[in-house]
Amino acid sequence: MSHAYRAIGWNRQKRIYDTVMLAGVAVYLALFVGLGTVIHPNATIETLLIRGFGTCALLLLHIVLIIGPLCRLFPRLLPLLYNRRHLGVTTFLIGLAHSVFAIIQFHGLGNINPLVSVLVSNTRYTSLANFPFQPLGLVALIILFLMAATSHDFWLANLTAPMWKGLHMLVYVAYGLIITHVTLGVLQAETSALLSGMLGVGMALVFGLHLAAAYRERIVDSPLRSEISDRFVAVCSVDDIPNLRALIVSLSGERVAVFKYDGKVSAISNVCQHQNGPLGEGKILDGCVTCPWHGYQYLPDSGAAPAPFTEKVPTFRVKVVGHKVFVDPTPNPPGVYVEPARIAEAALERSR
Ligand code: HEM
Numbered sequence: 001m002s003h004a005y006r007a008i009g010w011n012r013q014k015r016i017y018d019t020v021m022l023a024g025v026a027v028y029l030a031l032f033v034g035l036g037t038v039i040h041p042n043a044t045i046e047t048l049l050i051r052g053f054g055t056c057a058l059l060l061l062h063i064v065l066i067i068g069p070l071c072r073l074f075p076r077l078l079p080l081l082y083n084r085r086h087l088g089v090t091t092f093l094i095g096l097a098h099s100v101f102a103i104i105q106f107h108g109l110g111n112i113n114p115l116v117s118v119l120v121s122n123t124r125y126t127s128l129a130n131f132p133f134q135p136l137g138l139v140a141l142i143i144l145f146l147m148a149a150t151s152h153d154f155w156l157a158n159l160t161a162p163m164w165k166g167l168h169m170l171v172y173v174a175y176g177l178i179i180t181h182v183t184l185g186v187l188q189a190e191t192s193a194l195l196s197g198m199l200g201v202g203m204a205l206v207f208g209l210h211l212a213a214a215y216r217e218r219i220v221d222s223p224l225r226s227e228i229s230d231r232f233v234a235v236c237s238v239d240d241i242p243n244l245r246a247l248i249v250s251l252s253g254e255r256v257a258v259f260k261y262d263g264k265v266s267a268i269s270n271v272c273q274h275q276n277g278p279l280g281e282g283k284i285l286d287g288c289v290t291c292p293w294h295g296y297q298y299l300p301d302s303g304a305a306p307a308p309f310t311e312k313v314p315t316f317r318v319k320v321v322g323h324k325v326f327v328d329p330t331p332n333p334p335g336v337y338v339e340p341a342r343i344a345e346a347a348l349e350r351s352r
C-alpha cells in the first residue's frame with residue numbers, strides 16, 4: 001500500500017510466481033529452438049531465436065490479456081492476477097529480444113541506422129502481400145515499453161489512476177498491432193499452418209473471454225427495481241450476504257459492496273483505489289475489507305485504509321429493517337465514517 005515506496009515488495013507468493021513464469025519461458029525457448037533444429041535443419045540459430053522470442057512474447061501477451069476476464073469468471077484463479085505486472089514486463093523484455101535479433105538480422109548490414117531502416121526499407125503500404133509489417137512491431141514494442149516502465153505503483157500514484165489506466169489500456173492497441181504484424185509477416189514468409197491456427201485460437205480466447213466477462217458484469221450492473229424508503233433502496237436480505245463477505249449491487253450506476261460482519265452491515269464503493277480491483281469480491285480479514293487482487297485493506301465502516309496507509313474509498317449509509325438491507329445510493333466522500341447497521345438477533349439467527 002502507498003505508505004512508502006519500495007522498489008519491489010518481494011514476498012513468497014511473488015517469488016513462486018516469477019520462478020514459474022521464468023521457468024516456463026526457459027522451457028518454451030529451449031523446446032522451440034531444440035525442436036526447430038530437428039524439424040527445420042536448414043534454419044539458422046538466429047532465425048530460430050527470432051521466431052522463438054516472437055512467439056513466446058505473443059503467448060505471454062495472450063496470457064496477460066486473458067487473466068483479467070478469467071479471474072472475473074472464475075475467482076479461484078485470482079492468484080494469477082496478483083503479479084500480472086511482472087508478466088507484462090517479461091512480455092516486453094522477450095519482445096525486445098525478438099526485435100533486437102530481427103533488427104540485427106534484417107537491418108544490421110545496411111548503410112542507414114537500423115532503426116530508421118525498419119521504418120523506411122519497405123514503403124509498400126498499398127500492398128497487402130508485401131505490407132511493411134515490421135514498423136507495426138516497433139510501435140507495439142514502444143507501447144509495451146511505456147507500460148513496463150510505468151508499471152510500478154510509484155507511477156500509478158504520480159500519473160493519477162485514470163491516466164495510468166488509460167495508458168495501460170493501450171495494451172489492446174499493442175495486441176492489435178502485433179496480430180497484424182504477425183498475420184502480414186506470415187503472408188510474406190513461408191506460411192505456417194500451426195502459427196496461423198494458434199493465432200486463431202488465441203484471438204477467439206481473448207475475445208470470447210472478454211465477452212463472457214462483460215456479460216456477467218452486465219448482470220451485476222442491472223439496476224435494482226426495489227422498494228425505496230426515505231432515500232434508502234432495499235438491496236437484499238441479510239441472508240443473501242455471506243458472513244465476512246459482500247454482495248455487490250449497482251446503485252445509481254455505481255457498484256457498491258455491502259459487507260456483513262460481526263452482526264453488522266456496512267457499504268463501501270466496490271472500486272479499490274489501487275487498480276480498481278473489485279472490493280466486494282474480497283473478504284474481511286483482521287477486521288478490514290481485503291482487496292482480492294493485491295491485498296489493499298480498508299475499514300468497512302469508514303472506507304479508510306488502516307494507519308499508516310492513506311487510501312480511502314467512498315462509504316454509503318445503510319440500515320437494516322427486520323432482515324432487509326437498505327442502502328442510500330448517495331456516496332459519502334471517501335473515508336467518511338458511517339455507523340454500521342446492526343442486524344437484529346432474530347434476523348441474525350435466521351441467516352446463520
Ligand atoms: C522493432 C520491432 C520488431 C521487428 C523489427 C520485428 C521483426 C519481425 C520479423 C522480421 C519477423 C519475421 C521473422 C521470420 O519469419 O523469420 C517477425 C515475426 C514475428 N514477430 Fe516481430 N518484430 C518486432 C516486434 C515484435 C513484437 C513486439 C512482437 C510481440 C510482442 C513480435 C512478434 C512476432 C511474432 C509472433 C512473429 C512470428 C514468428 C514466426 O514467424 O514464427 N514482433 N517480426
Ligand code: FES
Nearest residue numbers: 272274275277291
Ligand atoms: S486492485 Fe490492487 S489491491 Fe486492489
